Amino acid sequence: MKQFEGFPARMQFTPVPNLFFSSLLPQINSVDELKVTLHIFRAIYHKKGSPRFVTYGELLIDKSLVDSMRKGEKPAGEVLGEALEMAVRRGTILHLVLAENGKPEDVYFVNDEAGRQAVDKIKNGEMVLAGLKPAYQAEVNTEAPPDIFAVYEQNIGMLTPMIADELREAEKLYPESWIRDAVKEAVSLNKRSWRYIERILENWSSEGRVDGTHRGDSKTSQDKFSKQKYGDIVQR
Numbered sequence: 001m002k003q004f005e006g007f008p009a010r011m012q013f014t015p016v017p018n019l020f021f022s023s024l025l026p027q028i029n030s031v032d033e034l035k036v037t038l039h040i041f042r043a044i045y046h047k048k049g050s051p052r053f054v055t056y057g058e059l060l061i062d063k064s065l066v067d068s069m070r071k072g073e074k075p076a077g078e079v080l081g082e083a084l085e086m087a088v089r090r091g092t093i094l095h096l097v098l099a100e101n102g103k104p105e106d107v108y109f110v111n112d113e114a115g116r117q118a119v120d121k122i123k124n125g126e127m128v129l130a131g132l133k134p135a136y137q138a139e140v141n142t143e144a145p146p147d148i149f150a151v152y153e154q155n156i157g158m159l160t161p162m163i164a165d166e167l168r169e170a171e172k173l174y175p176e177s178w179i180r181d182a183v184k185e186a187v188s189l190n191k192r193s194w195r196y197i198e199r200i201l202e203n204w205s206s207e208g209r210v211d212g213t214h215r216g217d218s219k220t221s222q223d224k225f226s227k228q229k230y231g232d233i234v235q236r
Helices: 018-027 031-045 056-060 063-068 076-090 113-123 148-155 161-173 176-188 194-207 222-227 231-235
Strands: 093-100 103-110
Touching (some): 076 093, 093 113, 148 176, 176 194
Antiparallel strands (some): 093 103
């Protein structure tokens, strides 16, 4: 082993939080995890701008880091990946998978306030890193909303044959979204009965809804309303 000759008179320093020495260092048993953590501190804290982060690609071309990761026949990249995973599991480092030119890229932040805020903003779509974008698409809920019968049973009570008939009649007169919203409003007022829901729908039909929609926005025409069960309400 070649002996270290000592630090020069003038040199750069890398800030390391005191909490690292008191809380994290006693827990770290892997030399590789310790090495990669310190290298990430150095890489991030010497960057300019905001947010500050380092990619797996940048770490992989860090010769001093990669050389220290070489162990027998095991590729240095694999050892580096395992060390990064340990640091992420410990919570010292935050990890996101983004995409660069269509290919996934692992991005790492120090788990401090700035790092946490950046990660949250990226996940929420409020921030985009230059040249990088989310490697995943937000899940889109393509499931159809429950029909009015299911909505009634889930929120009001047992669906009797009579109530089912009433719902079928109402479905001819009002948009399904109106019926679901009327059920929601009745529940919020603790008025869990079909009669109360029916009165809400009648009021919306005759007086208009708070959101500005009126019976003219319904899927049925006024002529059809007048021929149905609640025609007298629509015409008044």
